[in-house]
Structure formats: C-alpha cells, structure tokens
Amino acid sequence: MVEQTRSGRRVGTTLSDALDARVVELRHLDDVVGSQDLLPAVRKELAEAEALVRNSSYPDIIGSRLLTATGELAQLAGWVASDAGLHAEAQRVYLSGVSAAEAANDFVLGGQLFSSLSYQMANVGNAEDALLLARTATHGARDATPVVRALLLERVAWASARVGDREATRRTLDEVDDAYERRTDGLPEPEWVYWLNRAEIDVMAGRCMIELGAPDKAEPLLSAAIATYPVEQAREVALYLTWLAEAYARSGQMDAAGATLSDARGFAAAMPSARTSLRLSTVATLIGDYSE
Incomplete structure (x- = not known):
C-alpha cells in the first residue's frame, strides 16, 4: 500500500476493498505464523493505514471503512505485540485503535x-x-x-x-x-x-475452573477442545496443553502433567511465543513444587 498513501490521494472503493482484504489475510496468518515474524508486517500495514486516513481524501462512507480497518489492524497489532511480550506497545496500539473505531462510530x-x-x-x-x-x-x-x-x-x-x-x-x-x-x-x-467456537469457549471455561480451584472440572473440557485443533495452530495447542498439564498437576496426576507439558514444549518449539514461554515456565515450576 506504500504508493497508495501519497498525500492528497483520492481513495475510493478499490483501495478500501484491498485494505479490508489485507486485514483479513494478516488476521488469519496469526493462526499459523509466530508473533515475532508477523509483527513487522502488521506494524507496517497499520502505519500505512493510519497515513492513508490522515493524508488522503475520500467520501464519508469510505472514510468510515478506512477507520474501521485501521481499528481492526490496531487490534491485531496489539494482540500480536502482546503475544511477543511487548505489553506497552500492545496497550498503545489498542488505545489508538479505540480512537479509530470511535471515529468510525464502530x-x-x-x-x-x-x-x-x-x-x-x-x-x-x-x-x-x-x-x-x-x-x-x-x-x-x-x-x-x-x-x-x-x-x-x-x-x-x-x-x-x-x-x-x-x-x-x-x-x-x-x-x-x-x-x-x-x-x-x-x-x-x-x-x-x-x-x-465451542472449543475456544470450553478452553476458557477450563482455565477459569483451574483459577477457581476446580481442576477436575477443567480436565475434560480442555482435553476435548485440544483434540479439535490442527497441528498447524501450534501456539494455541501449546498454550492449551500447558493448562491441561496444570489441571493434571493440581489434581495430583503428576505423570500425566509431566507428559502433557513435554508435548506442549514440542508444539511451542514450532511456533515461539512469549505467552507460551511464560506458561511453560510457570507450569514447570508448579509441577516441580507438587512433585517435592
């Protein structure tokens, strides 16, 4: 989009459609591409979208679409930055996205x-x-x-x-x-x-059960949900396996906890994530504490 962001350029439906499609493409790439690799591309697209809104001319209906796309890019940029452990950057872009969304009345x-x-x-x-x-x-x-x-x-x-x-x-x-x-x-x-989807909802319910001290209720929810994920979504599989390992550990099933954490490490190696690394460390410490 670089050549499309020249100051004063008149923006119409074609470019707005292209931006919408690019947002969708990047969003789905987040399923299979690690945050360190994806973040530079998302940052670039967000900066260009912001420049397009700021420097171009367009009718109101196109302006609303551009602002919405910018807000969606900001949400994605914040999500990816957070996964990379860049929490201050994530907060900044989330809030910039709020401004864009509000300007679009979205x-x-x-x-x-x-x-x-x-x-x-x-x-x-x-x-x-x-x-x-x-x-x-x-x-x-x-x-x-x-x-x-x-x-x-x-x-x-x-x-x-x-x-x-x-x-x-x-x-x-x-x-x-x-x-x-x-x-x-x-x-x-x-x-x-x-x-x-239902699997994601069950994962969240399982995590909440662990937080509330009911790991026995979390284990079946997490096990069934994890079984539905394709191996290409390695980050999610790794993350959710760490929660399953924690459920096993807190239920006293230490062999299952250790084996599940080992599986999580294998998936994490395929798609590195600061969130996953933190979870692996946290659960490893927990298993060690429970084993002593």
Whole structure:
C-alpha cells in the first residue's frame, strides 16, 4: 500500500476493498505464523493505514471503512505485540485503535479493543482493573452480535476468575454459553470473531475452573477442545496443553502433567511465543513444587 498513501490521494472503493482484504489475510496468518515474524508486517500495514486516513481524501462512507480497518489492524497489532511480550506497545496500539473505531462510530469494535486490552491486563497486570475494563467494554458494545457478545463476556469471566470471584465467574460463563447459542446464520458476525467456537469457549471455561480451584472440572473440557485443533495452530495447542498439564498437576496426576507439558514444549518449539514461554515456565515450576 506504500504508493497508495501519497498525500492528497483520492481513495475510493478499490483501495478500501484491498485494505479490508489485507486485514483479513494478516488476521488469519496469526493462526499459523509466530508473533515475532508477523509483527513487522502488521506494524507496517497499520502505519500505512493510519497515513492513508490522515493524508488522503475520500467520501464519508469510505472514510468510515478506512477507520474501521485501521481499528481492526490496531487490534491485531496489539494482540500480536502482546503475544511477543511487548505489553506497552500492545496497550498503545489498542488505545489508538479505540480512537479509530470511535471515529468510525464502530462501538462494537471499540469494545473488542478495550476487551483485548483487559485480557492482557488480566494476564500480566492488575486483575481488578482488567475486570472493570472488561465490564466497561461489554456494556459499551450494546449492539454486539451474539458471538461478539460471547467473546466480550469471556474476557469478563477470565478477569473475574483472576480476582477469585467464583459466583461472578460461573454466572458470566453461563452468559457466554447463552450468547453463543443465540448465533444465527441470519445475523452476520464481524470477520474478526471467526475463531471463536465451542472449543475456544470450553478452553476458557477450563482455565477459569483451574483459577477457581476446580481442576477436575477443567480436565475434560480442555482435553476435548485440544483434540479439535490442527497441528498447524501450534501456539494455541501449546498454550492449551500447558493448562491441561496444570489441571493434571493440581489434581495430583503428576505423570500425566509431566507428559502433557513435554508435548506442549514440542508444539511451542514450532511456533515461539512469549505467552507460551511464560506458561511453560510457570507450569514447570508448579509441577516441580507438587512433585517435592
């Protein structure tokens, strides 16, 4: 898109369509390409999209599309940066994406961006702040479609589990299920929620059960979900195997925990991730502590 971002260029449908397609392409590459390899390309596309919005001319309808695409790129850039362990960069681009989404009057996308930031905060920051932000994101995206609402509620459930609120976590997980079951072919979902399916919902429920001290309830959810993932999605398989290993360890099944963690290391080697590395280290320490 570099030559397309010259100052004063008139932007129309063709370029807007190309940008939308590129966002989708990069988003799906995140399934199979490691964050360190993908991040430079996403950064470049985001910078060019921001320049296009800032320096070009276009009718209002095209401007809204460009702003939405920029917000979606910011969400992807934040997600990939967070996976690479660049949390400050992730926060910065998430918030820049919120500004783009709000300028496009796309408050559902704005909710997704705030919710993504809350998820990072729940993992590596202040869980109380994460919970407040996750709830704010859900309330702000009042027009969210069923699958998007399920996604936003998942982040509320995770933050609730991280602060140890059993009742809120269980109630919100029920709301996730209810929202997801209301999906219908007659109500199109944003493309950016393509990846949320029953397996992902079960993984999140299993993780929440571990956080709440119920690893026995987590194990069947995680085992069944992991079995559905293709080996090409090595990062997700590795991450979810670490949670299964933790469920085994906390249930006293140390041989299964060790074997599962070894499997996770194998998948992690194929698609490196700072998130995965942290999980591997955390669970290895946990298994060591339980074995002593």
